[in-house]
Amino acid sequence: MNDVLKLESVCRSFEQAGARVDVLRGVDLAIPMGSIVALVGPSGSGKSTLLHLAGLLERPDSGRVFIQDREVSKLSDGERTRIRRGQIGFVYQFHHLLPDFQALENVMMPQLIAGRGKAEARARAIDLLTRLGLAHRLDHRPGRLSGGEQQRVAIARALANEPALILADEPTGNLDIATADAVFDAFIELARDAKISALIATHNPDLAARMDATYRVVEGRLEQA
Numbered sequence: 001m002n003d004v005l006k007l008e009s010v011c012r013s014f015e016q017a018g019a020r021v022d023v024l025r026g027v028d029l030a031i032p033m034g035s036i037v038a039l040v041g042p043s044g045s046g047k048s049t050l051l052h053l054a055g056l057l058e059r060p061d062s063g064r065v066f067i068q069d070r071e072v073s074k075l076s077d078g079e080r081t082r083i084r085r086g087q088i089g090f091v092y093q094f095h096h097l098l099p100d101f102q103a104l105e106n107v108m109m110p111q112l113i114a115g116r117g118k119a120e121a122r123a124r125a126i127d128l129l130t131r132l133g134l135a136h137r138l139d140h141r142p143g144r145l146s147g148g149e150q151q152r153v154a155i156a157r158a159l160a161n162e163p164a165l166i167l168a169d170e171p172t173g174n175l176d177i178a179t180a181d182a183v184f185d186a187f188i189e190l191a192r193d194a195k196i197s198a199l200i201a202t203h204n205p206d207l208a209a210r211m212d213a214t215y216r217v218v219e220g221r222l223e224q225a
């Protein structure tokens with residue numbers, strides 16, 4: 001197996017105010033196992049759309065999507081959900097943590113859903129949160145955490161099941177520069193340690209420069225930057 005994610009001639013259009021907007025017009029991309037890749041491009045160029053297709057949250061109008069060499073565009077919804085839960089982790093800018101649960105529980109939850117035992121899930125959650133500098137925040141609910149702390153919980157949650165691929169949309173976009181740097185470095189280090197691949201949309205050129213490759217969305221296609 002070579003590529004954790006491959007897109008072939010992927011197209012996606014939307015209807016907007018009665019007109020068709022061709023957002024992705026034949027995207028080709030291959031992310032080798034273990035690579036951490038930046039996705040850049042102006043606002044509205046289609047980065048989030050591409051992440052949704054790669055994360056099996058949407059289907060392309062045409063073209064093919066492969067996750068770990070398996071073509072997934074035409075699988076049933078149930079099968080796609082199974083692959084998404086088992087092999088893909090997500091980090092969003094506005095982290096979607098469960099507000100009524102502690103940081104620790106937020107990181108345990110996906111592991112329990114995946115069938116891991118409670119003791120093991122708890123130990124892994126504590127380890128991840130500790131490595132992200134949150135050992136003193138385990139029992140805090142998201143509402144009592146700062147933005148940067150919440151983002152680190154979201155990163156721990158995405159890493160918890162050791163997915164093959166993490167998809168991140170501006171993972172540090174709402175943080176100040178110093179916090180964004182620290183959170184991003186911790187994220188990259190944990191992903192590299194676990195040999196997890198990542199595709200990370202960012203507007204921050206300094207973060208893009210720290211990844212293994214950068215792809216730019218240009219008029220609906222990708223160019224290696």
Ligand SMILES: Nc1ncnc2c1ncn2[C@@H]1O[C@H](COP(=O)(O)OP(=O)(O)OP(=O)(O)O)[C@@H](O)[C@H]1O
Nearest residue numbers: 014015016023041042043044045046047048049050
């Ligand atoms: N569900 C949808 N329905 C209609 N139009 C959509 C939909 N999703 C995205 N679009 C349009 O597709 C284009 C690309 O949006 P997308 O969110 O992928 O861009 P982006 O590069 O992620 O932007 P940003 O950097 O601002 O997050 C935009 O014009 C957007 O309005």
